[in-house]
Amino acid sequence: EPEVTQTPSHQVTQMGQEVILRCVPISNHLYFYWYRQILGQKVEFLVSFYNNEISEKSEIFDDQFSVERPDGSNFTLKIRSTKLEDSAMYFCASSPLTGTSGTNSYNEQFFGPGTRLTVL
Amino acid sequence: LAKTTQPISMDSYEGQEVNITCSHNNIATNDYITWYQQFPSQGPRFIIQGYKTKVTNEVASLFIPADRKSSTLSLPRVSLSDTAVYYCLVALNQAGTALIFGKGTTLSVSS
Numbered sequence: 001e002p003e004v005t006q007t008p009s010h011q012v013t014q015m016g017q018e019v020i021l022r023c024v025p026i027s028n029h030l031y032f033y034w035y036r037q038i039l040g041q042k043v044e045f046l047v048s049f050y051n052n053e054i055s056e057k058s059e060i061f062d063d064q065f066s067v068e069r070p071d072g073s074n075f076t077l078k079i080r081s082t083k084l085e086d087s088a089m090y091f092c093a094s095s096p097l098t099g100t101s102g103t104n105s106y107n108e109q110f111f112g113p114g115t116r117l118t119v120l
Numbered sequence: 121l122a123k124t125t126q127p128i129s130m131d132s133y134e135g136q137e138v139n140i141t142c143s144h145n146n147i148a149t150n151d152y153i154t155w156y157q158q159f160p161s162q163g164p165r166f167i168i169q170g171y172k173t174k175v176t177n178e179v180a181s182l183f184i185p186a187d188r189k190s191s192t193l194s195l196p197r198v199s200l201s202d203t204a205v206y207y208c209l210v211a212l213n214q215a216g217t218a219l220i221f222g223k224g225t226t227l228s229v230s231s
Contacts, residue, residue: 004163031217033217033218035219042221042222042223042224043158043164043207043219043221044221045218045219045220048217048218050217055217056217056218058218089161091163091164093163107152107154107166107169107209107219108154108166108169109166109219110166111162111163111164111165112163113162113163114161114162114163116161
């Protein structure tokens with residue numbers, strides 16, 4: 001069964017450093033997402049991406065964040081200058097479709113295993 | 121966006137049926153009800169989705185009354201491996217892309 005993969009599984013970095021988190025979405029999916037989960041807290045939406053551009057971003061996704069699909073398979077999240085409060089699990093997700101159309105709803109997103117980011 | 125309310129935690133024993141109820145009083149006509157499961161240190165996983173009445177798959181059943189102001193996720197004969205956080209989600213965000221997670225229900229299954 002196809003699955004979303006993420007690398008690395010754990011990233012440790014110093015405050016102020018740049019990090020790039022990588023994801024390989026499921027190959028025939030069209031929508032890509034990043035979420036984060038601070039330890040003990042709920043899963044929070046960061047950004048959605050479709051047709052090589054950002055569809056939507058949350059308030060968390062400020063100028064220090066960027067996303068890119070550099071080739072046909074990878075989807076990356078870059079944090080330009082990490083802060084202590086960026087420490088969290090970062091989940092990539094993908095879906096073939098999204099939204100609601102007529103009687104159909106496309107709320108199934110496939111999540112990767114996550115990257116644990118620790119900022120020291 | 122419709123707000124959901126579900127119990128913070130539930131305890132059960134192996135072999136029992138577990139029912140987790142979620143209230144969503146201001147659900148919109150177009151909203152679907154979706155449940156996700158999350159194991160520790162893993163990403164959420166889609167379990168089931170429904171609009172009204174009852175939906176059943178190989179993992180769970182979802183019961184939705186006629187007024188759709190609540191829903192119940194039913195897990196038959198739980199095992200230790202069903203210990204997880206269960207999230208009830210109603211609607212995507214207004215743009216129709218992001219899943220909006222609450223705090224979920226932490227289900228603990230004991231032997």
